[in-house]
Amino acid sequence: MGTDSSIVRFEDVSLHFGDTPALDHVSFEMGAGETRVVFGAAGSGKTMLLKVAVGLQKPDSGRVFLFGQDITHLSEERLFDLRARVGILFQEGALFDSLTIADNVAYPLENQRILQTVGAGSEQRSIEERVVETLRFVELEQTLDKFPSELSGGMRRRVGIARAVVTQPELELYDSPTAGLDPITAHTIISLILKERDTRNTATIIVTHRYQDGQLMANFRYNPNSGEIEAAPRGSEETVDTKFLIMQAGRLVFEGTEPEFLACTDEYVRKFARPGAS
Amino acid sequence: MPSAAKTRWSQLKVGILAAIALVILAFLVITMSGTNPLFRETVDAVVYFDDSFAMTVGATPVRLNGILIGKVSNVELSGSNELNRTVKVTLSLNADSLALIPVDSTAGLAQQNLLGARYINIKRGKSAQTIQPGGEIKTEATTEIQDMLDQGKTTLSALQAILTRVEKLVIEIEDGKGTIGKFLRDETLYNNLVGAADEMKKLVVNFNNPNSTIGHLINDDDLYQDVRGTMGKVDQLVDGLNAGEGTLGKLLKDDSLHEELRGTLADLHETLRLVNRGDGTIGKLMTTxxxxxxxxxxxxxxxxxxxxxxxxxxxxxxxxxxxALYESMDNTMREVQGFMKDFRANPKKFLTIQLKLF
Amino acid sequence: MLDFLKPPIQTFQDFVLVSSRALGNVFRRPHYNSDIFQQMDIIGVGSLPITSMVGWFSGIVMALQMSRALTTYGAESRVGEIVSITLVRELGPVLTALLVAGRNASGMASELGSMKVTEQIDAMRALGTDPSQKLVTPRLIASATMLPLLTIIADCIGMIGGYFVASTQLGLTSSEYWTSAWQVLEYNDLAQGLIKPFAFAIIIALVGCFYGIRTSGGTQGVGRATTNAVVWSSLWIIVINTLITQVFVNF
Known part of the structure; x- marks a missing residue:
């Protein structure tokens, strides 16, 4: 197992709500710049995995490490510092609907300023510039003064991504970024995720139920010259170390690279290996 | 975060609201401290009652001739056994009102109106001196006792004077001076008395002696004879009465009056008999x-x-x-009834007829 | 056997935790001042119309009801005293608090509840903001400062309402009414009339935010949270009112 250079590490983590296990003896590890794709049926604990990873939920047993620090019992105030280095996209975006888009995206930056944490490059340029820049990244710079209720679901997701990446964190967590979107918008979202990952070599965990998302994450990369994603040649060094994690009823039933994933004979795992699976 | 402009507008509205409320509050506090002497300097005075009359500590007001000058600050037993000083009431008064209370003012319990709360009313006195802080204000009850005691003093001194004189008198008597003294002390009177007793004895001896007047009176026969004589005459008188002499005697003895009475009675009898027989009007009336x-x-x-x-x-x-008559009447009644029924059934028939008539 | 007691006790425990955190945060940085002012605007200025109406009608009703009783004793001139005392000591604080509870505890619960079910609270935590500091504490401070002020204004308007009845129906002069109204008030009454709203405001804010933050179960959960917030804040207002009155009466 890795040492303190890991970004996220779960050691035998369990979490129960009443009698139902949300996480059941889950252990895995992820290093810098790596990608993890998490599949699983509804209620299998995928969202819980992300929440426990940043300490939004405390496990009942086991240990969780974030950026090499044991956060299992860390207090909220101390977690804030670590969370400043993580970008999270929640399901549905979770934008603050009482704030404008600009304020939403600026929120993490304002917060860093209030908490006086030093983010990479956050003090070099004014917050407004960064907000505009980030919205341009997700191609929504014209929505600065709108409210989340005025945007479509896909646009809200994109703003969510903008908010998640505006602080240029080392770790990105995406919770079902393409759920409920049409294939074209979904493709756009994944493209943005890849763009973010490949531009700054961010560690990425993406929870999804679509095989295509995993496939793209594993095999495609962002080309800054063309502004599009394209298939990375197999076996090249530019391929990001991508592993698939399959969750079933809180247990991690499979962890492996894409070839291993496709070769798995487990019936449950194979469900996610088929395109169009949802 | 809300925009700066919105925040400023919110702040303004909030500020206005706060300002209005605080102004009202300040006004209230100021008017209250005018009537409520919370921050005025107060001094204490004491009053003694025989009962606390359930006064409320800290609330029962104290007024000087009706004007509010303070309140009751403490009520406790004074431990004194003197009459009307059982309860000690401490009053907390405005400092500047103390100079308005002369020492001869009296304090008593009063009521504002029939349902009103009780308060202690101090009636202003006339003395030039005013009471000092911590001093006592007399109550009406204590005033009476004082008077009584003062009066008692004068009485006592008078009594003393009298006693002194009586003492003197007794001394004189003992010394044999003055009438009573002589009376008590002097032997002469005693001798006189003895002499008088002797004389009395002599007198009694005389009684028994038939030669003295009284002796005669007691022993002489003549008076007795005279009395007998009188008794005899009375006897005679009574005999005369019996014999029918004299008016009274005749009245007692004469027959004729008796006869006349008898005659009248007989007449009456006759009349009644006639009546019974039917003579005369009444008789006829009774007998015919x-x-x-x-x-x-x-x-x-x-x-x-x-x-x-x-x-x-x-x-x-x-x-x-x-x-027959009865039957006839009966029939008539039945017809009437029928008619009524008919009428009730189709009033129109009858009424229309009426109309036709008209 | 005592299982049915567990949920309420658990709830109360959670409430104490949330409240102590929120109260502690009043003195901790960062202070979200613009949020505080915004809430003051919503809670204070927004509730001003209804609390004024409550005060106005309460004053009128008190004067009307009392006028009958007072007339039997020939004591109509005391109506000012009675309106003043009942408003400042009881009706003003309690009615204003109940109305503000209805209006604002429900608002807080539904707003925070909606944020909870759309994961905005989690997002806040993930982005490094203490939701208690940012959401609960401003509402707490805003309520605690605004409600006493609202109560004062409601009392004042209520006394004016009482004067309105007194002068039109009972024929009192304004000096008769107002002098007796001012004079009967003591510092004890004023203290009561200010401490009560302060305590009630704390209850309203904490109960409202508590049920909001604890919401679960989608839109239905938000509805339930709102109902609970209004019901429980109103009930606690009545209970605490009794306690405070007891303390002041024996003072």
Whole structure:
């Protein structure tokens, strides 16, 4: 197992709500710049995995490490510092609907300023510039003064991504970024995720139920010259170390690279290996 | 975060609201401290009552001739056994009102109106001196005691004066001075008394002696004889009465009055007999048959009439006995009833007829 | 056997935790001042119309009801005293608090509840903001400062309402009414009339935010949270009112 250079590490983590296990003896590890794709049926604990990873939920047993620090019992105030280095996209975006888009995206930056944490490059340029820049990244710079209720679901997701990446964190967590979107918008979202990952070599965990998302994450990369994603040649060094994690009823039933994933004979795992699976 | 402009507008509205409320509050506090002497300097005074009258510590007001000057600050037992000083009430008064209370002012319990709360009212006195802080204000009850004691003092001194004189008197008496003294002390009187007793004895001896007047009176026969003589005369008088002499005697003895009375009685008797026999009007009235017979006849005729009536003779008889009339009436009633029913059933029939008539 | 007691006790425990955190945060940085002012605007200025109406009608009703009783004793001139005392000591604080509870506890619960079910609270935590500091504490401070002020204004308007009845129906002069109204008030009454709203405001804010933050179960959960917030804040207002009155009466 890795040492303190890991970004996220779960050691035998369990979490129960009443009698139902949300996480059941889950252990895995992820290093810098790596990608993890998490599949699983509804209620299998995928969202819980992300929440426990940043300490939004405390496990009942086991240990969780974030950026090499044991956060299992860390207090909220101390977690804030670590969370400043993580970008999270929640399901549905979770934008603050009482704030404008600009304020939403600026929120993490304002917060860093209030908490006086030093983010990479956050003090070099004014917050407004960064907000505009980030919205341009997700191609929504014209929505600065709108409210989340005025945007479509896909646009809200994109703003969510903008908010998640505006602080240029080392770790990105995406919770079902393409759920409920049409294939074209979904493709756009994944493209943005890849763009973010490949531009700054961010560690990425993406929870999804679509095989295509995993496939793209594993095999495609962002080309800054063309502004599009394209298939990375197999076996090249530019391929990001991508592993698939399959969750079933809180247990991690499979962890492996894409070839291993496709070769798995487990019936449950194979469900996610088929395109169009949802 | 809300925009700066919105925040400023919110702040303004909030500020206005806060300002209004605080102004009202300040106004309230200021007017209250005018009437409520919370921050005025207060001094204490004491009053003694025989009862606390359930005064509320800290609340029962104290007024000077009706004007509020303070309140009761403490009520406790004074531990004194003196009359009317059982309860010690401490008053907390405005410092500047103390100079308005002369030492002869009196304090008492009063009520504002029938339902009002009780308060302690201090009636202003006339003395030039005013009470000091911590000083005592007299109550009306304590005033009376004081007077009584003062009066008692004068009485005592008077009594003392009298006693002194009585003492002097007694001394004099003991010394044999003055009438009583002599009376008590002097032997002469005693001797006199003894002398008088002797004389009395002599007098009694004289009584028994038949030669003295009283002796004569007691022993002499003549008076006795005289008295007997008088008694004899009285006897004679009574005999005369018995014999019918003199007016009274005649009255007692004469027969004629008696005879006359008898005569009158006989007459009365006669009259009554005549009456019984039927003589004279009343007699006739009482004894004749005729009237009786005439009454009888009338009764008989009445009887006949009634018989005729019963048998159906005569109009009245018919009226009472003839069933036909009754039946006729009955029929008529039935027709009327029928008519009514008819009428009720189709009033129109009858009413329209009426209309037609008109 | 005592299982049915567990949920309420658990709830109360959670409430104490949330409240102590929120109260502690009043003195901790960062202070979200613009949020505080915004809430003051919503809670204070927004509730001003209804609390004024409550005060106005309460004053009128008190004067009307009392006028009958007072007339039997020939004591109509005391109506000012009675309106003043009942408003400042009881009706003003309690009615204003109940109305503000209805209006604002429900608002807080539904707003925070909606944020909870759309994961905005989690997002806040993930982005390094203490939701208690940012959401609960401003509402707490805003309520605690605004409600006493609202109560004062409601009392004042209520006394004016009482004067309105007194002068039109009972024929009192304004000096008769107002002098007796001012004079009967003591510092004890004023203290009561200010401490009560302060305590009630704390209850309203904490209960409202508590049920909001604890919401679960989608839109239905938000509805339930709102109902609970209004019901429980109102009930606690009545209970605490009794306690405070007891303390002041024996003071």
């Amino acid at each position: 048959d005729t009237l009786h017979r005439r009454l009888e006849d009338t009764m008989t005729r009445l009887d006949n009439v009634l018989d005729k009536v019963n048998t159906g003779e005569g109009t009245v008889g018919q009226l009472l006995n003839n069933p």
